[in-house]
Amino acid sequence: MEDLQRGSTIRRLISSCIKDDYYISASLIHLYMQCGDITNAQLLFDTTTTKKHYQCYIKNNQPNKAIDLFNEIKNPNEIIINLLFNACAELRTEEALNLIKKVSQDMSKSFYSNPHLLTSLLDALIKCSDCSNAEIVFTKITKSIIHYGSLMNGFNKENNPLKTLHLFNQMKLDGFVLDLIIYLCVLKALSKIGDESICQSIVKQIPYSFLVDNNIQNALIDMWIRLK
Template sequence: MITQALKAFAHLGDLRRGINMHHTISSRINNDSYIFASLIHFYSYIKNNQANKAMDLFNEINKPNDVIIILLFNTCVQLGTAEASNLAERVSKTILQLFYSNPHLLTSLLDALMKCAQLLFNRSTSKILSIYEATMNEYSKDKNPSKTLNLFYQMK
């Protein structure tokens, strides 16, 4: 019931009531991975603009399950910061064996890292040739020739 309420608050963009619920249940969350996952979803949901809070919650979890890790990677995508990218990379190194048996987790990590890289490229104020080259190489590896060529034509 708590998880559904948090999900509803996230979709409605009702930050105040979601935070109130978080404070009300804070004594129970350490033992319930479902509530933790719902809180991370609530704080990372794009309408709430609270992705940093979701990252803070993730850092409180001792042994996150795959659902929580997928939510973390989605949060990293939303933030698109160097810090978020570093967190996604750090988490991926600690759970590497799990990736090979869980395609959803692997897909989520790849999406997070690729979007973070693309956001970092787009936000770069001083793009030098090596930045273009690295980004174009990744687009080529991903078999995305149109993005590679578009980037080539953007170079000045």
């Protein structure tokens, strides 16, 4: 607590030069994180030039520059790593995937308790076509319907429809209320499996309000055509 108070005092004294000096801001962010003051760590990071650069690069479709910036930073905190995963998700290359794996393996174990970081890691792995490792991350997070949909979509892209159906069944067991996106993922998986009895069984489970949706109808047409 005493260290945290000293850090806050120092921040007030040098507030005018923090935002443009990475080393000062990074040190203070690290102090806040070590003392468990996540709120002030996030607030400070939100004002720094580093974050603005990251966001600018990602927003302007320049993820390579965001990665170059990451490589210049020693001992990146979880906020920086989160932005790195976002940049890698935009690149979707083998090099980006290798960096994701390396950083996720090397980062502090405590970072795995950060749900936002894990969600970004999951998204990056899926978009870089590594659903095997994404599936491992998936087991460690508090799951939402968005997480399920993302992984289902990834399995479909990797031509692994049976795993999509497994997730569908798991969602029902866990009591999730399934939405339109989930049913679209399931129908796409069914079109790849080509088992008429399974198709009929699942189509019967789709609520009528979804059956009248154009996207669902198109997915159904595609599925039935592939069965013939």
